Structure formats: structure tokens, C-alpha cells
Amino acid sequence: MDQFPGKAKWATLVEEIPELVTSIKQAAQLTGLTEDTIRYYEKIGLLPYADRKKNGHRIYSREQIQGIIFLTRLKATGMTLEEMKHFREMTNAGDESIPARLSILEEHKQKIQSEIARLSDIQTIIEFKIDHFREIFQHPNSNDMLCEEASKKEI
Amino acid sequence: MDQFPGKAKWATLVEEIPELVTSIKQAAQLTGLTEDTIRYYEKIGLLPYADRKKNGHRIYSREQIQGIIFLTRLKATGMTLEEMKHFREMTNAGDESIPARLSILEEHKQKIQSEIARLSDIQTIIEFKIDHFREIFQHPNSNDMLCEEASKKEI
């Protein structure tokens, strides 16, 4: 629902990621982000300051690319940049922050669950509306009757 | 995932809506929108110019409130204001626009379906990550092994 680049484009398996990614362009292709977005994420501290080649160009390890991809998963399920930043900052704190990270992920998982439930509920309402329109279209005369019926149901 | 006001608050059954809603405050309570948002929607043409009382205060019929609530459903499932405006403009065109409205709703329904599928997919990935953290936490030594295993799966 967010702008989320087409799935086939970027890496979904570790094997597709070189051990060393030597340009921001490549990083962008692998993660599905734009180069500007990667720079922006680094600027706001969501991504750590990336290593540079001698000429100043960014390089990334496979693990770093994997980390970015995981962040895009969180973002794609509605986590804000600020929350992601918090999650990532804990990664820096090492294994002792694992329980905290676990509970963030578990909470987020619950949120996704509720989101799915919410979408399904509204899906049902929209389906009702679709049926309603289809009725009107097929039996233009029984229009009012169906409206009566509709008024007994959820809006 | 969007800011979506708490469900219990507003009307979900037609019976809860008076036949005539005589203030923007009441309209806001019934629809779950803020007064400012209702004015804003009217300003951008997403809602038609509401009838006013002699003193200029807005009034709404039950049907109009129902219409607003349906728009909030569309919004809550990711439809943009611009798309909703388009949908609503067709409502003005009368019954001849029903096939077009039908196809918009059907397309939107498909989008929600894909959205649910997308969330479920990522849910699975997050669950894997949670299991991974839990493993590390419970068996700190087998850490590397599990990382190896992880690297064979989806990121």
C-alpha cells in the first residue's frame, strides 16, 4: 500500500548478494531502494555511516545489505523510520539487546496481525457494497428494497 | 496502520445515525474524523459543499454521513484522497456510473487482497527473525550455526 517497489526486482536470497557490494547503485538495486533513499537513510542515522572506497564511494558487506533489506520489510509493514532507527540502534548494543529487539518484533508482528484483520473486515464491507451495486445494476427496480435491507447491516 | 481512530467510537450501524445531523461536531463523532478534517475534505472537493443552517453551520443527512463513513473505509484500506474524490464524483453522475464505480471497487478489493498477502509474507519473514533471536537467546553458542542455516532462506 506504501510505495513498495516491484518484488521481482531485488534480492530475496542471500546467494543473490555479492559478498562485497561496491557501489550505491548496486546497493540500490539489491535492496529495492533508490540511491537517494539510501543516502537519506544514512543522513538521518537510520543506516550507519557506510565504509567508503578511497575515492569516497560507499561499499557494503553482504550482511549490511541483508540488514537494509530487513529494514525494508519492517517499513513495508508500516514501521516508521523512527521506530526502525530505534530497532537498529539496539543492534549496535550487541546481543544483550536481543530480548528488547525480540519484544519489538513481537509487538510489530501483533500490529501486522491487527492490520490484516482490519483490512479483512473492511474487505467484507466493500464486498457488500459491490454486491449492492451489482444488484442495482441487474435489477434496477428493486433498488429501494435493497437499500432498506442494507440499512440493517454495517455501514 | 494509518492513523485510524479507535473502532468503538463512531457509528457502525445506520440506527446509530440520526436522520439529520445538525453540527459538524456530531458529524465528526459519527464518522471518526475530526471537524478540521471534514472541513478540509469539503475544501478539496472530496465532500460536496454541505447544506448550512441559517447561521451557516453545516448539516448532514443520514445518507451523507453514511457516505462519509464509507469513504473512511476506503481511506483506511489505502485509497488516496484523489482516488476517493474520483469515486465520489462518479456518484454525482447517477446510476449510469455504477458499472464504473463497481470496477473501481473491484480493483480496490484486489489491491486490499494483495496488501493482505504482502503483509502475510513479511509476517512470515519476521517470524523467522523472531525464532532466530530466540535461538540465539536460548542457545548463545549455536549462534553461528543458525546464521548459516538462515543464510539459505529468504531474507
Next chain:
DNA sequence: TCTTGACTTGGAGTACACTCCAAGTTGTAC
């Protein structure tokens, strides 16, 4: 040596959807 292309930086601009504010009007309550 010069050009080209891929990057770098800081900072400004954009899109969406509100959200807030100041100034004014109206109707009721005391």
C-alpha cells in the same frame, strides 16, 4: 590532456494529509 560517468556533499523542494490559528458571526443563557 580532456571528457565522461559514477559517485560525493549539503541543502532546498515536493507530495500527501492533515492541523492549527486568527478573526468574525450567530444564538442562547443569564
Next chain:
DNA sequence: GTACAACTTGGAGTGTACTCCAAGTCAAGA
């Protein structure tokens, strides 16, 4: 008659997440 609440308007400001741009650097190729 005056205070007050509940509205009205136009317009400015906010937050999130980018997106774009100008000016500069650097390495490789003709």
C-alpha cells in the same frame, strides 16, 4: 445587553518520507 459556546472562513504551518539539484571529486578511456 453582554458573555459565552459553537460554529464559520481563509490561510499558514506541520510531519513524514522522500526527491531533486548544484557543485565538486575521482578514475578510466580516447
